[in-house]
Amino acid sequence: MDENEIGRRIREVRSWRGMALRTAADLAGFSYGYLAQIERGEKPVNSRNVLEAIAFALRVDPSQLTGQPWAPVDTKGKAALATVADVETALEVYERGHDPGVELRPWPELASDIAQLMDLTHVHADYAAQGALVPRLLAELHAAYVRLPERRADVLLALIHCYSSACWTTKRLGGRGLPTIAARLAQECAEELGLPAWIGYATWLRGDATGQLSRDMQYRRCVSMADQLSGALDDADVAQAYGMLQLSAALAAAARADRDTAELHLTEAAGIAARLEAEVGSFAHLWFGRTNVGIWRVGLATEFGDGPKVAEIARDVHPELIPSPSRQAEFWADLGRAMFQDAKSRDQGLTALLRAEELAPQRIRNDVFVREAVSDQLRRARRESGGRELRGLAYRMGVAPNG
Secondary structure (H helix, E strand, O other): OOOOHHHHHHHHHHHHHOOOHHHHHHHHOOOHHHHHHHHOOOOOOOOHHHHHHHHHHHOOOOHHHHOOOOOOOOHHHHHHHHOHHHHHHHHHHOOOOOOOOOOOOOHHHHHHHHHHHHHHHHHHOOHHHHHHHHHHHHHHHHHHHHHOHHHHHHHHHHHHHHHHHHHHHHHHOOOOOHHHHHHHHHHHHHHHHOOHHHHHHHHHHHHHHHHHHOHHHHHHHHHHHHHHHHHHOOOHHHHHHHHHHHHHHHHHHHHOOOHHHHHHHHHHHHHHHHHOOOOOOOHHHOOOOHHHHHHHHHHHHHHOOOHHHHHHHHOOOOHHHOOOHHHHHHHHHHHHHHHOOOHHHHHHHHHHHHHHHHHOHHHHHOOHHHHHHHHHHHHHHHHHOOOHHHHHHHHHHOOOOOO
């Protein structure tokens, strides 16, 4: 048996629950044989719908099945994982309205570090550097909140950026519960700031951070907030936040295997993007626009298991127009996973995944569905022989021994 980690953990949790395989399969909405293949490592968990349905059946958080945090094999990965404890402490210790008593640098220096953090977060997905920077910035920003009332709006916006970084860093590195805390703190800052676009952003962030816990709640929050913003779409920032909420609602629907509803929200997002002057928007470094909607369309098609057909959608998408290697990497990762679903296109799939890893190694190596896809392909390569580049990728992701 050539089992993978998720399959093994599913079997362990099911056994701990004292639940028969057939019972678990029925609760998840899958066939007995399909779940058995997953447990034996013969089928990958290749979508949110599959992972979350099994987690629901076993009454656990999806992250309890993924095995995170994974042991990194590279120096930067180890450095990133080491920062999670400091980020957690910062999220707990610093509160708005309470001066932590730290030395406060002049505002231009703080603003420069915030700009650097945004670049590390939205452009490069460098979790090691973010994790090192966020705790110090949170301390100073909470001091600035108290000592610089004239800068209150700037401080609140900077706190939103810091909490966003903390959210994504801890989410990718397996800091269970921390993304929820960070996203809620960002939402509180946005509500105090009082700007509709940023309140919309915070709702989107919360869905991105915690959607796997309840897709129904993610969907309701996004749709409700989009409705609240719908009267102010002449504001470009509001329109971009509205568009991202529509895309988040589409993802929530896709994770519930509801293609019609996902398409409805994807179409709405595309309509908003078509109205914007810029191909790629600049609000909040979310890059909302026609190109990003195309990237989301590729990702959702991959979620639905459309396989090599995804390449037809991807053909008209130009991810290089987005000034973010991290966002480009997500496009290539989704395309690669889709191409892996057919034996005839597996080489193209591997090429796409290697390109994704080159663009944003930390982001790609910490993606559960990329890891599942690589693990599944590695099993096939062992059986069919060959696959040096695949084995190298698997080793760098920590899913296979070197060689």
